[in-house]
Amino acid sequence: MSESEVTPQMPPPAPSSALKPVIDVQGLVQSFKGRRALDRVTFQVAPQSLHGFVGPNGAGKTTTLRIICTLLRPQFGTVRVFGHDVVFDTRQVRRKIGFMPDHFSTYRQMTVFEYLDFFAAAYGLSLTERTRVIDDVLSLTDMGGRREDLIGGLSRGMQQRVSLARVLVNDPEVLLLDEPASGLDPRARIELMEILKALKAMGKTIFISSHILSELAELCDSVTIIDRGKIKYSGSMHDLLAHTGEHPTYRIAFGTTTDGLLPRLEQLPGVLKVEPVEGRTEYRLTFDDAVTNTNALLRQLVEWDVPVTGFTADRRHLNEAFMDLTERGVK
Amino acid sequence: MFHGIATLMGRSLRLDARQLQTHLFRLVFVLIIYLMMMIAQVQAMMIGAPGLQFFMNMIFLNVSFIALGGISFFSSAITEEKEEDTIGLLMMAGINPLGILLGKSTARMFQALLLLTVQFPFTLLAITLGGVTFHQVLAAYVALLAFTVLMSNVGLLCSVISRRSGTAAGLTTLWLIAHSIAPHLLQLPKTAMLGTAWGMSSTLGKWTISAIDLVIDSDVLLRLYAILQTGFDEAVITKQVITNIGGGLVFFLLSWALFYRFALTADVQGISRGLISQTTRRATWAASGRAWANPLVWKEYNFLTGGNPYLVTKLVGFLLLYLLLYPTMAGIRLLAGDPQPWDVDREIVPAHFTIVIVVLVLELSIYSSRLFHDEIRLQTLSSLLMLPRSIGYVAYSKLTGMLLGALPTLLFVIVDSVLVAPNAEEWFKVVGHPGFWFPVILYTVFLHLVVLLSLFVKWGALPLAFFVMLITMYCCPIFMVLVVISSEAGDFAHLIVLGIGWTLFVVATFVFQMMIHARLYELGAK
DSSP states (O other): OOHHHHSOOOOOOOOHHHHSOSEEEEEEEEEETTEEEEEEEEEEEOTTOEEEEEOOTTSSHHHHHHHHTTSSOOSEEEEEETTEETTTSHHHHHHHEEEEOSSOOOOTTSBHHHHHHHHHHHTTOOHHHHHHHHHHHHHHTTOGGGTTSBGGGSOHHHHHHHHHHHHHTTOOSEEEEESTTTTOOHHHHHHHHHHHHHHHHTTOEEEEEOSOHHHHHHHOSEEEEEETTEEEEEEEHHHHHBOOSSSOEEEEEESSOOTTHHHHHHTSTTEEEEEEETTTTEEEEEEOTTTOOHHHHHHHHHHHTOOEEEEEEOBOOHHHHHHHHSOSSOO | OHHHHHHHHHHHHHHHHHOHHHHHHHHHHHHHHHHHHHHHHHHHHHSSOTHHHHHHHHHHHHHHHHHHIIIIIGGGTTHHHHHTTOHHHHHHTTOOHHHHHIIIIIHHHHHHHHHHHHTHHHHTHHHHHSSOOHHHHHHHHHHHHHHHHHHHHHHHHHHHHOSSHHHHHHHHHHHHHHHHHHHHHHHHHHHHHHTSHHHHHSHHHHHHHHHHHHHHHTOHHHHHHHHTSTTOOOOSSOHHHHHHHHHHHHHHHHHHHHIIIIITTOOTTOOOOTTOBOOSSSOOTTBOOSOOSSHHHHHIIIIISOHHHHHHHHHHHHHHHHHHHHHHHHHHHHHTTOSOTTOOHHHHHHHHHHHHHHHHHHHHHHHHHHHTHHHHHTTOHHHHHTSSSOHHHHHHHHHHHHHHHTHHHHHHHHHHHHHHSSSHHHHHHHHHSHHHHHHHHHHHHHHHHHHHHHTTOSSOHHHHHHHHHHHHHHHOHHHHHHHHHHHHHOHHHHHHHHHHHHHHHHHHHHHHHHHHHHHHHHHHHO
16 A cells, blocks of 8 residues: 555645744643642733733743743643743754843853853854854844943943843744833833834744833733733733723813813713713713714714814723733732 | 841841741751760760760860851851842931941851850760860850850951952951961961070060960960860960950951941942953953853853963962972971071972862862852853753853863872872872772762852852861761771772772762752752
8 A cells, every 4th residue: 555545635734833823821830839820821922923921920920931931840731832842842942932031141241242152152153153143133232332341331221132132142033021121211111112123023923021011002912911820811912902892982082171071972862971081181982883973973073163182992001901800919 | 226236136136037047057056966975975885084075076066167157157247238239228227337237247146156055054964974174164165255256257347348248258268267377377487586586585576476476375276275185274264265355346346447438339240350351352362252162161261260361370370389489498497497498399399289289179169169159149040041951061061161270270280299209100009099089089079069059058158068078077987987997907898998988979979960950940940
């Protein structure tokens, strides 16, 4: 019997990156001294996405990250990175990931170049490759002018850039960043976010754990919210922030305070609820879309000749969603 | 001020009471005393009046623990606040430097004194066992109390002037070595001076001899040897007690005076590259150059052992030492009244050999204590363990880098050993004997212990390992006795005993390596 007779004709494989998640966490359970740090944690990260990982202090973020980056063995459950199991295929996983911990993990007595050269050599890059890669990562992180400086003499923001440059020397496909913006001043934080956007544009998958929700909301395609070791939400950022009520809600902003506008808005046909937004000349308006629509509402506002400066579908802020999904108090 | 001192002392005592390791330490101490009592009991069956031996063991155990305390416990009093960056906060809370010094160091000194006090009733058992008088017991404990005061304040001064606990521990160790050696070294010039008219009659000569006497009298070991002599009937308060307490006070006042200068302006994050050049654009011999194919070896060679600059310095230094030893040895002979002081050719190489062995032992011990400890301190261990390499590869690569830095010393050890041996046959005979490698493998076990302990303790892994080995050797004297007896019984018996010893040490080394591996994994995951 020939081989072709028993082997079924398979369709050509689809590009794996289009189908398979880059990080696949299934039923992760981890306990420390009888306390359950992770309780059946399951989530996935899509290729070439920027995935936020959010949770209060002690929620299990760092433990999850340490398992993904092979530093900690999971007690139960599986974690796969590009299909490689973090326990059984540790080296393959390590070649594909770059992990930046939440503290400065640098040799302060080395120069920036020595530090990057050391790690590039540790990943097995040749001398020529190292020179090219170091130039590239220093250029990307805008640290080219500091290559001869001692790391210990650099500012916090610059040390964070060096850490990021180190993570990039082996050209990893996935970046795991634990609180990368903590302790940075606003400028350094914005610049770091710009670098992350550039990396995403280069096709990297970025898994970022952070407390700075506003920046995550702006950057991330998807998000996982964890609280007390349990996953509260994992999915697209858009779905999380979209208003999930039965009726559409819009936010209307006015240039100046308009007296008596609230009762007039409430009396409009189809309007179900109008709430003023605290501290702003804005109203949050919910209406029955079977009775009215946005065009009719806008037409009415124009007729009233009130100075409308904004009319947008109401989306929750990430911090609102975070507060809704996580429990009060410290674990 | 008193409120601040009381708060700090209370905090220090509470922390101490809560820590498991403190109680474990005391338990170990009690167990050792219990073991000594058992040994004394056994000795009582064979020899009469074993009390003196029991008391002697107790006293030297105490000296060891006080010295260890000075190196680790006392020398971290202020540096731990510097490392936590809390000195400024304490000052802002209204506690002045004197309050901080008293609050931090006095509590520690009391704890040490407490440990001495609680064992006093057990020690009285030595009188029952026979061979020791109450007067000897009292004199010995007063001498130890004074030594504790001195050590705690030496540790405090080192803690004030050092940036890190490790440096403070190193400085205290150096002081302790100097303090132990000085009385013996000064005996020679004293004898020489007493033989001259200048030393006997001039004021300066008399002053110098008095100063030397003061240093000799301050030595606690010499004092304890005197106390342990049969028929001791000297006063309890002697020069040793006065100089040790007085010295302690001077060191405390110095700590206070230097507090603003060092403790407040200390840069804990300070960085040092030794003599390694910073440029990487030009290839100079003093620069670290590009990372090697095994970058871990490159890193340890350059940033742990000092790289090419230190390698060359050591080579030149050891060569110069041959030249320096010539006038030094002649000088010693001259002081000793030798009629032919310059006839020292045969003494130079053995002296050089001794020095390079001591340097090698110290060098490897210090490197071992820093091998992984620096990674923990700089929080870089997880980055290293994230490399696509095994923990074993990382550890052995680092070890190779460390050994590379110690090559010049090792080279001179081999050269000197060849020069010292009368002929090649004798050299091979000595080197080929299993007994020759016995101390080498024992030292290897010690280095493993240093590395292991450096993964657990924040500072003082080296002195701790030294004392653990010392206590282990004390508690297992049977094996040492067997080695000595078997060497007299014949080659075969001796080889069997050495074989057992070798096996034990190899097993110990293997167990330590497994423990180091497990601990590294645990630290990487933290």
